[in-house]
Amino acid sequence: MSSEYMIGDAWGELLRDCHAAGLPAGRYYEICERDDGYISAYDAVGFFEGPGGWPPLDRWACEQARGRVLDVGVGAGRFSLPLQADGVDVVGLDVSPGALKVCAERGLGSTVRGTAGDLDDMRRFDSFLLLGKNLGLLESREQGPRLLAALRRLARPGARILGTGVDPYLLDGAVHGAYLAKNRRHGRLSGQMRLRLRHLLTATAWFDYLFVSPAELSGMTAGTGWSVVDTRTDGAQYAAVLALAPDAAPH
């Protein structure tokens, strides 16, 4: 491929184009490319669905939100907007300017651009959402505990993380097996996916997105103060609830 495409906010531009066009089905796609060339597409309208259109695991996890909520990787606000409509105090967090613009256009009152590590701890939360498979934002064996530490720093007593993710060992081995094996050979967790999103002429920079099994997730919490207290599974996908141990006071 020649180098005429641009590195930029392909994710936010996709959401903005889809929203500006009135959310037509079958026209705007999240096109996701892995660094071994594996490619997939997903109708972007899915990122605007109300609770009835969410995967059941996301619905189950989101229903457990309480108190003040931080929606990590808010996207177009599909989880935050219904919570806000129910009177919940929710903040949408995303690194994508385009995504936050769409959230604002859709009426989400409070958004912050950045990552959990960028937030000061003046404002703390009771629930952290990592929905829509956003347990992937744990990124890697090294980065995951850093995100968990950042969330602990922002946590009120009794806080919970409500996340959904993908168990890499339950994916189609014919398509993904070699990638997982290569990760292991390099000392990485099997499901550390190096991805970028593409939209029209724009691609995001490459980023890591972690498909972490429930067992690996439990292992990753060691020493972070968090522990997995509940899970539900549906094929390769699952939901997990993490809680701070009673002796793990917020920092």
Add this chain to the structure above:
Amino acid sequence: MSSEYMIGDAWGELLRDCHAAGLPAGRYYEICERDDGYISAYDAVGFFEGPGGWPPLDRWACEQARGRVLDVGVGAGRFSLPLQADGVDVVGLDVSPGALKVCAERGLGSTVRGTAGDLDDMRRFDSFLLLGKNLGLLESREQGPRLLAALRRLARPGARILGTGVDPYLLDGAVHGAYLAKNRRHGRLSGQMRLRLRHLLTATAWFDYLFVSPAELSGMTAGTGWSVVDTRTDGAQYAAVLALAPDAAPH
């Protein structure tokens, strides 16, 4: 991108996977990449639609088929199968083994692997289909007249080409303008798109697909014996009927 993906019949594998899964909407996509990085996706179910699901221009053009028909770039057989069901003698032509396998599974009785230039002239045709935007198979300023010559060689007296295509000058200039201009700077027709299709871990080789305006198409027929005798337009897309001039006997 690392080089672990495979060059192969991504198009045929896509059609086979979609067909084998029972044609679920929203799961299999034709992901098309241009050599400047522009990328798009299209639900593969569309390639299996019956006449009611075809673009109106394809329906209009296909209704004019008569006599023996050669479907150039038959794909999954969406145009050939209804013709065959109506008792038409139709042959499906494609370079993709996977596409031809799907055609056979769906009951298309006669298929040939190759291009029009590969066919001997023992079997001649009254109608040539270049539907589903397959006027793109004209490829380029140089290759287009070769395809037209090959079809003339296979033509019975009074034969017609029934095609649909895209006028590149009516595409969104913000997305495509620079690409068209670069083509012109290099002496190519504006709409000579260098593309490949990707499916899972497989990509086709790069190929040229021509978005040719109706006026350019008319110009391309000079000296080939063919001429454009009818067109219909719908936004950037159009249908064209080409006929052999009375003095252009089959070679």
